Amino acid sequence: MAARGHGPGGAHDAQVRRLRDLLRSAVLRGRFDGGQLPGEAELMASYGATRATVREALDLLRREGLIDRRQGVGTHVVVNAVLARMAEAHGAADPMADSIFNRRMRPRVLDRSEVPLPAVAAERLGAPPGAPCLRLEYVALVEDEPTALATNYVLFPEGERLLAPPFDSDWYALLREAGLRFGESEFIMGCSAADPATASLLAVAEGAPLITFEQVIRDPDGRPFNLAHIHTRGDRFLFVSRAVRATP
Amino acid sequence: MAARGHGPGGAHDAQVRRLRDLLRSAVLRGRFDGGQLPGEAELMASYGATRATVREALDLLRREGLIDRRQGVGTHVVVNAVLARMAEAHGAADPMADSIFNRRMRPRVLDRSEVPLPAVAAERLGAPPGAPCLRLEYVALVEDEPTALATNYVLFPEGERLLAPPFDSDWYALLREAGLRFGESEFIMGCSAADPATASLLAVAEGAPLITFEQVIRDPDGRPFNLAHIHTRGDRFLFVSRAVRATP
Numbered sequence: 475m476a477a478r479g480h481g482p483g484g485a486h487d488a489q490v491r492r493l494r495d496l497l498r499s500a501v502l503r504g505r506f507d508g509g510q511l512p513g514e515a516e517l518m519a520s521y522g523a524t525r526a527t528v529r530e531a532l533d534l535l536r537r538e539g540l541i542d543r544r545q546g547v548g549t550h551v552v553v554n555a556v557l558a559r560m561a562e563a564h565g566a567a568d569p570m571a572d573s574i575f576n577r578r579m580r581p582r583v584l585d586r587s588e589v590p591l592p593a594v595a596a597e598r599l600g601a602p603p604g605a606p607c608l609r610l611e612y613v614a615l616v617e618d619e620p621t622a623l624a625t626n627y628v629l630f631p632e633g634e635r636l637l638a639p640p641f642d643s644d645w646y647a648l649l650r651e652a653g654l655r656f657g658e659s660e661f662i663m664g665c666s667a668a669d670p671a672t673a674s675l676l677a678v679a680e681g682a683p684l685i686t687f688e689q690v691i692r693d694p695d696g697r698p699f700n701l702a703h704i705h706t707r708g709d710r711f712l713f714v715s716r717a718v719r720a721t722p
Numbered sequence: 723m724a725a726r727g728h729g730p731g732g733a734h735d736a737q738v739r740r741l742r743d744l745l746r747s748a749v750l751r752g753r754f755d756g757g758q759l760p761g762e763a764e765l766m767a768s769y770g771a772t773r774a775t776v777r778e779a780l781d782l783l784r785r786e787g788l789i790d791r792r793q794g795v796g797t798h799v800v801v802n803a804v805l806a807r808m809a810e811a812h813g814a815a816d817p818m819a820d821s822i823f824n825r826r827m828r829p830r831v832l833d834r835s836e837v838p839l840p841a842v843a844a845e846r847l848g849a850p851p852g853a854p855c856l857r858l859e860y861v862a863l864v865e866d867e868p869t870a871l872a873t874n875y876v877l878f879p880e881g882e883r884l885l886a887p888p889f890d891s892d893w894y895a896l897l898r899e900a901g902l903r904f905g906e907s908e909f910i911m912g913c914s915a916a917d918p919a920t921a922s923l924l925a926v927a928e929g930a931p932l933i934t935f936e937q938v939i940r941d942p943d944g945r946p947f948n949l950a951h952i953h954t955r956g957d958r959f960l961f962v963s964r965a966v967r968a969t970p
Contacts, residue, residue: 487919488832488833488859488919490919491873491917491919491920492840492859492873492951493840494917495873495951496840496841496842496843496951497842498914499842499846499910499936499951500842500845502910502912503910505842505845520840520841520851521840521841522838534917538914538915555912557910560963560965561965564963564964564965565965565967566965566966566967566968567965567967567968584736585736590770592740592741592744592768592769593744593768593769594744594745594747594748594753595744597748597753598747603768611736611740625739625740625743656967657966657967658964658965658966658967659964659965659967660962660963660964661961661962661963661964662747662750662751662805662960662961662962663911663933663960663961663962663963664750664803664933664956664959664960664961665913665931665932665933665956666746666786666931666956667786667915667929667930667931669739669742669782671735671736671738671739672739681915681929682915683913683914683915683931683932683956684913684931685911685912685913685933688747694967703740703743703744703747708912708913708914708931711912712910712911712912713909713910713911713912714908714909714910714911715808715812715908715909715911715963716812716906716907716908716909717808717809717812717813717814717815717906717907718814718905718906719813719814719815719904719905719906719907719942720814720815
């Protein structure tokens with residue numbers, strides 16, 4: 475059943491894709507000692523690949539901005555991806571000590587103001603359009619690098635309690651410190667290409683792939699009070715999700 | 723704190739981004755009756771936006787391939803996104819009746835062969851490199867449209883049992899029908915820009931944003947036996963994830 479020859483469905487392109495996927499996994503999970511990839515000869519031997527396949531796979535990773543190749547120096551990882559547990563990204567679990575959600579983010583606030591609740595946000599939160607809400611928009615910085623852009627709409631009374639207090643790490647720390655009760659989070663996750671304004675705020679090229687989240691946070695009684703649209707740099711953040719099959 | 727004026731951090735661009743995010747949410751969740759968006763005047767009134775803001779927000783959605791605008795006809799949704807529950811995407815929950823995982827996918831098999839286990843896959847599965855494994859690679863079709871490209875590496879003995887049986891809907895149906903026992907699934911989720919070969923197989927433009935999954939499936943005893951690299955069309959699939967906060 476293996477496809478033959480060259481072209482997008484062909485055997486050569488398939489070998490390149492597969493090797494790229496395998497190496498990409500190791501790169502993003504930080505599995506190469508000192509961030510140095512093995513040389514071409516070693517990769518050819520390990521993967522039973524031709525030199526052309528190895529070079530093209532590495533070139534795809536280079537074009538993705540994950541590695542750098544220099545004559546005489548070799549191939550190095552140039553990305554520092556953060557793995558976040560899904561439950562922490564949701565804000566539903568207390569962050570582990572080494573987690574990015576353990577006060578390792580810093581916000582650059584773009585907007586923090588009382589605005590009338592926009593129509594779609596009203597539908598998502600089950601509140602009347604035009605009701606007062608807090609709009610809090612920020613770029614999340616990790617080690618001073620922009621990694622995500624988030625626009626939050628928070629119904630009152632919760633929103634009112636978030637207008638003034640210090641906001642100095644992540645969203646969940648802000649909710650916690652304001653004494654807001656968190657019940658459940660829902661994400662609708664997808665991806666999109668960065669528009670020019672978002673690209674500029676996140677310091678990526680226009681068209682760069684971003685992970686998109688629409689989040690609705692409910693209080694412990696099931697009432698939704700917080701809607702967020704979040705755009706996350708695809709080369710910075712990875713999300714780890716686990717699911718166990720219920721035994722029948 | 724609101725940014726002023728034009729430019730990427732400016733007030734006008736921010737209004738455009740926010741309106742785009744709100745409308746994008748409604749478009750992807752299929753919330754416009756008959757797929758028809760309200761006219762410019764109605765959007766201006768609903769969102770307190772200028773005509774320029776409305777037009778630029780719609781233009782971003784049009785460039786993303788989500789809507790089409792025609793003089794005299796109006797603005798229509800042209801995308802048909804599928805929402806999948808995360809537990810179903812993991813294969814850890816039986817699919818609901820209307821789910822995409824309820825036999826609504828069809829695979830186009832690209833490769834189904836016994837190969838030596840590649841190095842990174844060996845590390846992920848805790849098996850020796852070069853051990854025999856099944857490589858099963860396919861494009862997942864939904865209503866005859868390509869939506870995802872998946873490369874699976876399955877250790878023996880499980881892989882051996884997947885070499886021959888009919889594969890006619892989704893991966894989890896294949897595992898189930900082969901009598902393989904499923905314990906746990908782990909995803910590392912991110913996104914990337916489509917390389918030329920993947921773009922061609924998924925019928926998207928080169929550089930189009932794709933959701934990437936690395937999946938490891940374990941048996942009920944915790945032994946990993948299946949690694950998959952999956953690239954999913956960002957304009958076709960959305961994933962719904964929920965997390966409830968444990969009460970302290």
